[in-house]
Amino acid sequence: MSSLDSTTATLRRRGLRVTPQRVAILRTLHGLANHPSAEDVFRTVQRDFPSLSLTTVYRTLETLAEHGEVELVHVGGERVRFDHRTDPHHHAVCTVCGRLADVEESQPGLADGLSIPFFGNERPRGNAVVFYGVCTGCRSPATA
Numbered sequence: 001m002s003s004l005d006s007t008t009a010t011l012r013r014r015g016l017r018v019t020p021q022r023v024a025i026l027r028t029l030h031g032l033a034n035h036p037s038a039e040d041v042f043r044t045v046q047r048d049f050p051s052l053s054l055t056t057v058y059r060t061l062e063t064l065a066e067h068g069e070v071e072l073v074h075v076g077g078e079r080v081r082f083d084h085r086t087d088p089h090h091h092a093v094c095t096v097c098g099r100l101a102d103v104e105e106s107q108p109g110l111a112d113g114l115s116i117p118f119f120g121n122e123r124p125r126g127n128a129v130v131f132y133g134v135c136t137g138c139r140s141p142a143t144a
């Protein structure tokens with residue numbers, strides 16, 4: 001019923017021990033604007049759990065990723081971003097502000113028919129394609 005119950009149920013379903021910290025981290029990931037970094041999650045969770053370290057937050061997010069509950073998004077640079085969406089989709093990243101937007105897999109022709117011998121001709125996994133550009137928010141109105 002409540003999102004706390006569903007978060008707890010999610011952890012149990014994944015065979016993970018339910019701790020208040022894990023529940024808070026997962027809830028924060030779902031609550032934050034799309035694709036936060038571990039630091040973003042840390043800053044929010046810290047309000048309720050001041051003793052929690054960034055390392056713990058990072059490890060918890062990695063554990064959730066290992067269990068398929070979270071996707072890691074590599075957008076270049078040092079920071080890994082975390083995605084609560086685990087269904088196949090792609091990403092667009094703004095090179096100015098670093099914001100990330102989802103690009104739906106269903107857009108026709110995006111990865112269809114793509115043959116990559118490096119992958120043994122397997123289709124690339126979802127979340128694998130990252131597009132770079134400057135978002136509409138960062139584009140100066142004068143040049144638009």
Ligand SMILES: [Zn+2]
Binds near residue numbers: 096097098134135136
């Ligand atoms: Zn931008």
Ligand SMILES: [Zn+2]
Binds near residue numbers: 035085091
């Ligand atoms: Zn995403």
